[in-house]
Amino acid sequence: MKIGILTGGGDCPGLNPAIRGFVMRGLDYGFVIHGIREGWKGLVQGIVEPEPLGVARVEEIIRQGGTMLRSSRTNPYKDPAQLQAVKDNIRKFGFDAIVALGGEDTLGVASKLYKDGISTVGIPKTMDNDLSETDYTFGFDSAVQVNVDAADRLRDTAQSHSRVIVLEVMGRHAGWVALHTGIAAGADFILIPEVPMDVDALVEQVKRAHARKGYALVVASEGVELPNLDEADKKVDAFGHVILGDRNVGEWVAGEIEKRTGLETRAAATGHIQRGGAPSAFDRVLASRLGIRAAQCVYEKDFGKMVALRGVNVEPVDIDKATGVLRTVPVELYKSICPLFSK
Ligand code: F6P
Numbered sequence: 001m002k003i004g005i006l007t008g009g010g011d012c013p014g015l016n017p018a019i020r021g022f023v024m025r026g027l028d029y030g031f032v033i034h035g036i037r038e039g040w041k042g043l044v045q046g047i048v049e050p051e052p053l054g055v056a057r058v059e060e061i062i063r064q065g066g067t068m069l070r071s072s073r074t075n076p077y078k079d080p081a082q083l084q085a086v087k088d089n090i091r092k093f094g095f096d097a098i099v100a101l102g103g104e105d106t107l108g109v110a111s112k113l114y115k116d117g118i119s120t121v122g123i124p125k126t127m128d129n130d131l132s133e134t135d136y137t138f139g140f141d142s143a144v145q146v147n148v149d150a151a152d153r154l155r156d157t158a159q160s161h162s163r164v165i166v167l168e169v170m171g172r173h174a175g176w177v178a179l180h181t182g183i184a185a186g187a188d189f190i191l192i193p194e195v196p197m198d199v200d201a202l203v204e205q206v207k208r209a210h211a212r213k214g215y216a217l218v219v220a221s222e223g224v225e226l227p228n229l230d231e232a233d234k235k236v237d238a239f240g241h242v243i244l245g246d247r248n249v250g251e252w253v254a255g256e257i258e259k260r261t262g263l264e265t266r267a268a269a270t271g272h273i274q275r276g277g278a279p280s281a282f283d284r285v286l287a288s289r290l291g292i293r294a295a296q297c298v299y300e301k302d303f304g305k306m307v308a309l310r311g312v313n314v315e316p317v318d319i320d321k322a323t324g325v326l327r328t329v330p331v332e333l334y335k336s337i338c339p340l341f342s343k
Pocket of ligand 1: 010103126127128170171172222237244245275
């Protein structure tokens with residue numbers, strides 16, 4: 001079988017180990033695998049690596065961040081001409097199946113293509129950890145680790161200057177990154193998009209923490225709702241998502257805390273640092289297992305599937321179920337963490 005493999009959407013650590021897992025196992029099955037450059041854009045423009053991927057290309061990439069195939073946020077369903085180009089190029093290159101590594105958007109395209117008669121298999125990735133039907137996505141663990149390191153450093157300087165520090169983290173409309181960062185860093189308050197911001201509770205907790213230990217640390221998700229924020233003129237990406245980083249949630253929260261408490265407050269954001277660097281061991285293992293299982297799906301012609309982590313097992317699930325609804329943080333889970341903030 002001739003297979004095209006691509007990575008779309010925001011990159012994250014783990015993409016290379018997943019490509020490696022797919023290629024290594026795919027070669028056992030006798031597949032000829034070609035890298036498609038820059039996600040769906042590669043199929044719109046017909047940019048496909050001429051040489052098939054072999055062991056030599058992928059052997060060493062398990063520890064590399066980013067994606068060897070490059071990525072883009074391209075939505076061919078926005079434009080009928082682009083969609084036609086994707087279908088024409090799949091035919092032209094003679095691909096029997098397309099393996100797409102991506103989040104909600106990239107896999108959403110894979111799901112639609114499957115319904116349009118193209119054989120696709122999806123591998124879930126995103127630092128946001130917001131895909132349904134899988135317990136974790138790779139990229140998340142590595143991003144949280146970056147944030148926890150940053151929080152530990154910020155804590156040192158906050159303590160020295162008796163300040164409040166607000167750390168803004170990514171995660172889009174799901175609070176997983178903020179929640180796990182905040183718990184692991186021992187934050188005094190965590191703000192997530194799923195729970196409306198209670199500024200009074202936040203301020204009270206910051207005052208209590210500062211009075212007790214001389215500083216306070218707040219972790220805020222970039223997707224938190226802000227009062228009176230006009231989203232109308234905000235930039236959106238090809239899939240219509242507002243560029244949340246531009247809202248500067250951390251700065252806003254820091255300003256509010258300083259205004260209401262009189263405590264000197266600073267904001268910091270880890271931004272795209274969260275998406276770079278070597279994948280964590282957890283992400284390397286998860287990504288490798290998903291890549292290997294995706295190769296099995298292709299071999300068995302089990303298309304229209306996304307490979308998913310369910311408990312300790314990796315198994316195929318319907319790709320449209322995985323991309324239909326975002327997996328956000330259950331409010332009950334957040335509330336169960338709240339007692340940590342009430343000291
Ligand atoms: O979806 C991953 C993510 O890192 C989000 O957490 C963030 O909002 C967005 O991508 C940033 O996108 P870009 O790389 O296009 O700035």
